[in-house]
Amino acid sequence: MASVMADAVQIQQAGPLSILSEWAVSVRAFRRNKVPVLKKVVAAALCNSGYSYREVAKMMGGMSYIAARDAYFSLTTSLPKDERKYRRSVAIDGSDVSMGGGSFHVWLARDVDSGEIMAFQASPGASAEDGARFLAGVASQCANKPLLRLGVGANHPRGLVNLDLYFQTAPNQSIIMRLGRLLLGNGVWEGV
Numbered sequence: 001m002a003s004v005m006a007d008a009v010q011i012q013q014a015g016p017l018s019i020l021s022e023w024a025v026s027v028r029a030f031r032r033n034k035v036p037v038l039k040k041v042v043a044a045a046l047c048n049s050g051y052s053y054r055e056v057a058k059m060m061g062g063m064s065y066i067a068a069r070d071a072y073f074s075l076t077t078s079l080p081k082d083e084r085k086y087r088r089s090v091a092i093d094g095s096d097v098s099m100g101g102g103s104f105h106v107w108l109a110r111d112v113d114s115g116e117i118m119a120f121q122a123s124p125g126a127s128a129e130d131g132a133r134f135l136a137g138v139a140s141q142c143a144n145k146p147l148l149r150l151g152v153g154a155n156h157p158r159g160l161v162n163l164d165l166y167f168q169t170a171p172n173q174s175i176i177m178r179l180g181r182l183l184l185g186n187g188v189w190e191g192v
Helices: 002-012 015-026 037-048 053-060 065-078 128-139 158-163 171-184
Strands: 089-099 102-111 117-123 147-150
Touching: 015 037, 015 065, 015 089, 015 102, 015 117, 037 053, 037 065, 037 089, 037 102, 037 117, 053 065, 053 102, 089 128, 102 128, 117 128
Parallel strands: 089 147
Antiparallel strands: 089 102, 102 117
């Protein structure tokens, strides 16, 4: 019981996770709450990253793969439909969360003007590949190359450091240029 309380205290301090959890409660994404909402959100984010339901159930501990699947479908069907829009600015946040005996990095991207949640995912390692995959998902929803506002401090998206996108004199312009070069090979921003 003490570890559950410690997990809950640590989770409440996480920026992206608290935003996702509050949003899920406000849109009533989850109908039953036998599993805590915070655990469902992390499970859905892991599934959204490409992990199987069984892998997520093992990582989360105390959750069945059916509960992981239900959490994933409930949360993703509550999101607005993916569409390419003009976006002036996109806020990208990340934070580390300890839950179910594991540590995960939760990523979140929101449109700064509308507050719309564009993309979310979680990963156990927050590697550069995870960061690039997350940014590719964000770029696929943008009809232009928006200004990227990155979290700092506790909301620092760790996987972006490994992409060498942070340490520039004009970080946002540098990120857009390097991200454009990185994603052009995948055809994400062709014709933009």
